[in-house]
Amino acid sequence: MTEEEPRERQRARFERLAHVVAEPLHRYLLRRTSADTVDDILAEAMLVLWRRIDDVPGLGEAPGSPPDPDDVLPWCYGVARGCLANARRADGRRLRLVERLIRVQEQQPAGGGDHSDLHAALAALGALDREVVRLWAWEGLAPRQIAEATGLTSNAASIRLHRAKKKIAAHLVGKHDEPSGHKRDEGRSGQ
Template identity: 30%
Template sequence: MNRFKRVKAVDVGTLTDGAVIERSIRDSESFAVIFDRHAPYIHRYLARRLGAGIADDLAAETFLVAFRRRERYDTARPDARPWLYGIATNIVSQHRREEEREYRLRQAYVPATSEASHDDRVATVVTAQSLRRMLFGALAELSTGDRDVLLLIAWEELTYDEAAAALGIPVGTVRSRLNRARRLLRDALGGDSTITIEEAMSNG
């Protein structure tokens, strides 16, 4: 997955992402630090959305796109992760059908449970599986914009401001999309107000 040569951490390890990217304009190998800092998170995000089989290639593509666009990065921003999530989300947008198919597959998949499990443990597992099936089915039905906002906040724990920066939309739009997505998913989960959407998605 790593197509960038590494530089010694002592050279730029204490710099902000913005400073590292600024340096990488004249010293391209410095960009490897951005990869090392954020690749695991971007890879996880892509694997969650499109499956592990394609995540390696798309994570590499994300960082290659970022590398080519690094001169456009606002170096006053100390954390490049929202920017990288935005690039990754744009790449996901090219694979919408694959993403929806991935959720349908997860909706259909039911992990085996041990027959030796206690009754209460079995009941808990069955309930969790039922919630996950409903959740992934609902995710496949969300509009792309609502799904992007929801997953960046619920899975990747971005703030509203960070999600807005990642997607290039106003914070108010993030709030309205998130509220709509939460309402639709809560309806899909039977209107259960005792569990938050983030909790339902925490092991997604």
């Protein structure tokens, strides 16, 4: 017996099972959740059935004969029920995250100021420098911790942070010191 034969048998068993349970599971899920999520949950349930094909009660080894729906469906309904519960928990987590983001957005002062200059200064940095600054400013990490998070040495993280802060400061000072529409040295001779 080759290594491929057990896989072919497993695939054949799954196909026989899927042929019997796919439509009843689809109807089961359709009665319990919205139509736009049924296919995703059914796909997840079928994946679980594939992974646990040896655990399905009533699914014999006899090649070619379909399993008796009365033997396999109750267990498969249990799998679909578990996948549905997982999907509902995931939806709940997403909803709570959206609500939390909305609350944070509402708590920001209405006239909180325009931060477009700061965002532009951040955007002018390289990706790694931008991440170093964000880890320092937003997450409150020290250079040693930033090094651990980014894979840099502690010294390299400190240097990058120092240089990035200087670039941001220069960008912000430059924006606020120059009169709009004028560049430094504009109209001056080189004398």
